[in-house]
Amino acid sequence: MKGLAPEAAVPWLAEKLPNSLRVTAHDLENPPDLGWPIIVGHRVIEAPIKDRRVIAIDTGAGVRADGMLSAVVLPNVELVTVGRE
Numbered sequence: 083m084k085g086l087a088p089e090a091a092v093p094w095l096a097e098k099l100p101n102s103l104r105v106t107a108h109d110l111e112n113p114p115d116l117g118w119p120i121i122v123g124h125r126v127i128e129a130p131i132k133d134r135r136v137i138a139i140d141t142g143a144g145v146r147a148d149g150m151l152s153a154v155v156l157p158n159v160e161l162v163t164v165g166r167e
Contacts, residue, residue, distance in 0.1 A: 085117070086116075086117070088118055091116060110122070110125065110127070110131060110136060110138050113135045113136040114135065115134075115135050116135070119132070119133070119134060119135055119136055119137045119159075120135070120136055120137070121136075121137045121138075121139065121154060122136060122137070122138050122139075122140075123138070123139055123140035124140055125138070125140055126140050126141065126142040126145060126146065126149070127140060127141060127142075128141070129141065129163070130152045130161045130163060132159070132161055137154055137159065137161070139152040139153060139154055139161070140152070141163060143166075147166075148166070149166070150163050150164065150165050150166075151163065151164050
């Protein structure tokens with residue numbers, strides 16, 4: 083997948099490796115190295131994660147009483163998190 087344009091990644095994966103698009107296919111501790119970070123949610127974490135392979139932003143706003151709401155501001159890839167009031 084190295085050298086593949088970002089906009090071509092999902093169609094390529096859907097054709098060649100459809101199971102890799104499943105939410106449970108990868109753990110956040112060892113995400114795939116696609117040459118750019120993938121943005122993921124649907125797995126509640128304590129704080130957002132941002133590294134060269136993954137940006138994880140599900141901090142539990144909709145499912146936990148103490149959950150936070152996190153977002154990614156693009157194109158700067160800035161993480162923003164707010165708590166409940």
